[in-house]
Each structure stands twice: as C-alpha cells, then as structure tokens.
Amino acid sequence: MxxxxxxxxxxxxxxxxxxxxxxxxxxxxxxxxxxxxxxxxxxxxxxxxxxxxxxxxxxxxxxxxxxxxxxxxxxxxxxxxxxxxxxxxxxxxxxxxxxxxxxxxxxxxxxxxxxxxxxxxxxxxxxxxxxxxxxxxxxxxxxxxxxxxxxxxxxxxxxxxxxxxxxxxxxxxxxxxxxxxxxxxxxxxxxxxxxxxxxxxxxxxxxxxxxxxxxxxxHQFTLNGFTASGKIRMRSGNRYGSVHPTTILPCKADDNGKPGLVSLGISDPTQYVLFLQLLDMSELLGDPKFANPQMCAVNYRDFDALISSWFMDHTAEEIVNALQDNRIPAAFVNEVSDVLDDPQYEFxxxxxxxxxxxxxxxxxxxxxxxxxxxxxxxxxxxxxxxxxxxxxxxxxxxxxxxxxxxxxxxxx
Incomplete structure (x- = not known):
C-alpha cells in the first residue's frame, strides 16, 4: 500500500x-x-x-x-x-x-x-x-x-x-x-x-x-439567510430574485428557424448601465422603478416588457456577441448537441x-x-x-x- x-x-x-x-x-x-x-x-x-x-x-x-x-x-x-x-x-x-x-x-x-x-x-x-x-x-x-x-x-x-x-x-x-x-x-x-x-x-x-x-x-446562503432574518427565500423561476436582469429571455429565431433564447446574468450596477446603453435605453436609469438592478428586480415584468422588442429584433448570436464584447454576462441556452459542438470545450x-x-x-x-x-x-x-x-x-x-x-x- x-x-x-x-x-x-x-x-x-x-x-x-x-x-x-x-x-x-x-x-x-x-x-x-x-x-x-x-x-x-x-x-x-x-x-x-x-x-x-x-x-x-x-x-x-x-x-x-x-x-x-x-x-x-x-x-x-x-x-x-x-x-x-x-x-x-x-x-x-x-x-x-x-x-x-x-x-x-x-x-x-x-x-x-x-x-x-x-x-x-x-x-x-x-x-x-x-x-x-x-x-x-x-x-x-x-x-x-x-x-x-x-x-x-x-x-x-x-x-x-x-x-x-x-x-x-x-x-x-x-x-x-x-x-x-x-x-x-x-x-x-x-x-x-x-x-x-x-x-x-x-x-x-x-x-x-x-x-x-x-x-x-x-444551499448557498438560503439557510444562513433564514437564520439571520427569519425570511424564507421563495422560488423565483428563471430569475435570481434580488437583482435583474438575471433571467432567460426569448429572442429572434436564427436562419434555420430555431427559436432563440438568451441567458442574462447582469447583477453589477456598472454592467446594468452598459446594458441599457447598448439597448439605447439609458433613459430608464432616470426612472426610480429601473434605477438599479435591485429596483429592476422589483419591477421585472415591466422591465422585460420594455426590452422585449429589442430582443425579438436580434438573434441569440447577435445578442450574446454584442453583450460579451461589452463585458456584459450573457450566454446561449445550449442544448446537449450545442454543448458537444461548443468551441470552448473543444479548445x-x-x-x-x-x-x-x-x-x-x-x-x-x-x-x-x-x-x-x-x-x-x-x-x-x-x-x-x-x-x-x-x-x-x-x-x-x-x-x-x-x-x-x-x-x-x-x-x-
């Protein structure tokens, strides 16, 4: 041995x-x-x-x-x-x-x-x-x-x-x-x-x-959060809950007709500002409902409705490339076949x-x-x-x- x-x-x-x-x-x-x-x-x-x-x-x-x-x-x-x-x-x-x-x-x-x-x-x-x-x-x-x-x-x-x-x-x-x-x-x-x-x-x-x-x-901090505050973290679907946009949004289908989906992970205030600038929607920062990622999370339904048309005008590839080029967290929602062909894994x-x-x-x-x-x-x-x-x-x-x-x- x-x-x-x-x-x-x-x-x-x-x-x-x-x-x-x-x-x-x-x-x-x-x-x-x-x-x-x-x-x-x-x-x-x-x-x-x-x-x-x-x-x-x-x-x-x-x-x-x-x-x-x-x-x-x-x-x-x-x-x-x-x-x-x-x-x-x-x-x-x-x-x-x-x-x-x-x-x-x-x-x-x-x-x-x-x-x-x-x-x-x-x-x-x-x-x-x-x-x-x-x-x-x-x-x-x-x-x-x-x-x-x-x-x-x-x-x-x-x-x-x-x-x-x-x-x-x-x-x-x-x-x-x-x-x-x-x-x-x-x-x-x-x-x-x-x-x-x-x-x-x-x-x-x-x-x-x-x-x-x-x-x-x-559990990440769910259990510690409960012992500290007495609050039970509830389900939030495809959202993070406390900040937004951390979610999955539909977008324009690709040339093959495949429906598009993009995953966003924008929790940092700087990233949030860059995101709205990219969408040419910086004016939302002046609205108290959307002033920062935390307030955006409270009003996420209204926010998603405002940005949905921009997403539906662009494919997942266009959106992910544009956001990542600006250091904004975004990704394709890969199927298993996509994962197998992903160039990062291959590299x-x-x-x-x-x-x-x-x-x-x-x-x-x-x-x-x-x-x-x-x-x-x-x-x-x-x-x-x-x-x-x-x-x-x-x-x-x-x-x-x-x-x-x-x-x-x-x-x-």
Missing part, C-alpha cells in the same frame, strides 16, 4: 481502491479516483452486475448490460471483478483483498455491509490503514436512516426542491442524479483528506456520507473519445481541472468480471484450479 504523496503515472497511481458501488453515488466517486491513476477494482455480483447496467440509453436502442450509457460513464478506468459478497466464500475473498487495499467505497443501504460481516469494524481490524467510505441517502444514523429514497425524495428533504421553480407553481426537482453526484464529490474529498491524515497518523478512517446532507450543504480538450469493445466509440466528459504534472487518465469502463482472474491471480496468488472451483460454486 502507498502513501498519498507517492506519485506514479497519475497523482494516485499507487493507490488500490475496492469499489463495491452500484448505480451512481459510489461509482462516480470511484471514477474520480480512477481518473487520477488509482487502481480501482469494481466488484459486482456474478452474472448480474451493477444495476446501472440495465439503465439506458443503449446504442441502437438495443438493451445490453455491457453498453449502458450510464454504466459506461460512471465506471471509466476501472478493473472488473465479479464476487458474490453474500456468500461465505465471497466475503472471505473480499477480506483478503482488503489486506492490500487503501480505500473501500460502498453505497449499500445502512446495515447491509454489517449483515455480510463486512462492516468497518471488521475490515479495519484486518487492515487498520483502510479508508472506507459509505454513501447512503441519510447517513448511517438518525431517524431517517432506513428510509427509502431517490432523487425526488433527496431534493425534497434537503430543502433544495422548495426554492426551485416558478413562484406560482409547485416546486421543481433537478434533472438526473444530481444529489448522487454531489455526495460522490464530498466522498471523494473526504477520502483524500483521510488519506493525507493516514500519512501522518498511520491509520485509516471511516467516512459516513449522507446524500441529504450533501444537498443541504449546497480545452474537455471531450474524450473512448472506445469500448461492445458499445463502440463515444465522447465522454473529462474532468473540469487540468494538472500540469499528473493529468487525468481516461480509459474505458470494464466488462462484467473482465479482470476477475487477473486480480485474484496477481493479488491473492490463486491458481487455475482455485479459480475454477470458485466459478463453479458461483462465488466469482
């Missing part, structure tokens, strides 16, 4: 990680570690695998557990090992692997690892330097510990849902698996902190990560072309930071059990007879 300060081909090249995750939260955490060179061993149930393998979309709309877009994205750079953890033999093999591991990640429901004899108390007795991270909906303790949840529940109970959406409508959730991704980022940073502490203290730690708490920590090499033996070649998102000396490594996701024999031979010294017995018994 390595200290976190030892470097190989990647910043984390000497680390071995056992990834027992399923679906999103734990898997994304493992993906981040793999991107910086850690040896991440994805452990899945024999014949079944991670449930994310059943989630589409799939190439050519043909379901295939080896070609799930979700699984392929979340598990880049990992080795694949199949192991029946619920069996006595499978649990014993995991414990053997733990002796050589630096990190273990799991996101089972609380109590599952303990029921298999694989809780932190047991595993840390085998390897006191092990850093173990458990990600769950509400953490390993508390009255909600055993509640069932998904994105809708996590968004609702964290308070995030209440502040999203139009004030005249019901609250809105985020799309996709944002709570799981957020908790994975916190788990990743917690693991790195624990590894640095291990370099000093020569012992591992247990990380208890709550998805609910991860989302509650992302920085954000998209990575990765080939997979079943799914084929596809573009994947890279990481949003560049390291000059130890850049991220981007490799394809594993096939189910692809490296089982390799891992058990190299790490535990199993021979062909032993592997055959384990396979025949359904352990691997």
């Amino acid at each position: 390595a200290t976190v300060s030892e470097l190989g081909n990647g910043a984390l090249a000497e680390l071995t990680v056992l990834d027992l995750s399923h679906y999103v939260a734990g898997a994304y955490c493992g993906k981040l570690l793999a991107a910086f060179g850690a040896e991440v061993i994805k452990i899945e149930a024999p014949g079944v695998g991670d449930g994310a393998r059943q989630v589409g979309p799939f190439p050519d709309r043909s379901p295939d557990p080896e070609a799930s877009a979700l699984y392929l994205y979340l598990n880049t750079g990992k080795k694949g090992l199949t192991l029946d953890l619920a069996s006595e033999g499978g649990a014993a093999i995991l414990k053997e692997l733990v002796t050589q591991a630096d990190v273990l990640i799991e996101n089972f429901a609380p109590g599952i690892m303990e029921s298999m004899g694989l809780d932190y108390a047991t595993l840390s007795a085998i390897n006191p330097r092990l850093v173990m991270a458990s990600i769950s909906n509400f953490g390993q303790s508390g009255p909600y510990r055993d509640y069932r949840a998904d994105t809708m529940v996590e968004m609702a109970l964290s308070g995030q849902m209440y502040v999203n959406g139009d004030p005249e409508r019901e609250p809105l959730s985020s799309t996709g698996y944002q709570p799981s991704y957020q908790s994975a980022l916190y788990a990743y940073s917690g693991i790195m902190a624990a590894l640095i502490a291990r370099d000093r203290d020569d012992r591992g730690q247990y990380l208890d990560v709550s998805i609910q708490e991860a989302m509650a920590s992302e 920085r090499g954000f998209w990575k072309e990765i080939d997979h033996p079943v799914a084929g070649s596809h573009r994947y998102a890279g990481l949003p930071y560049h390291l000059t000396e130890a850049p991220p490594v981007y490799e394809r996701a594993n096939l189910l059990g692809e490296h089982t024999d390799e891992v058990l031979r190299e790490k535990l010294g199993y021979d062909s007879d032993r592997l055959g017995q384990l396979r025949e018994g359904g352990v691997i």
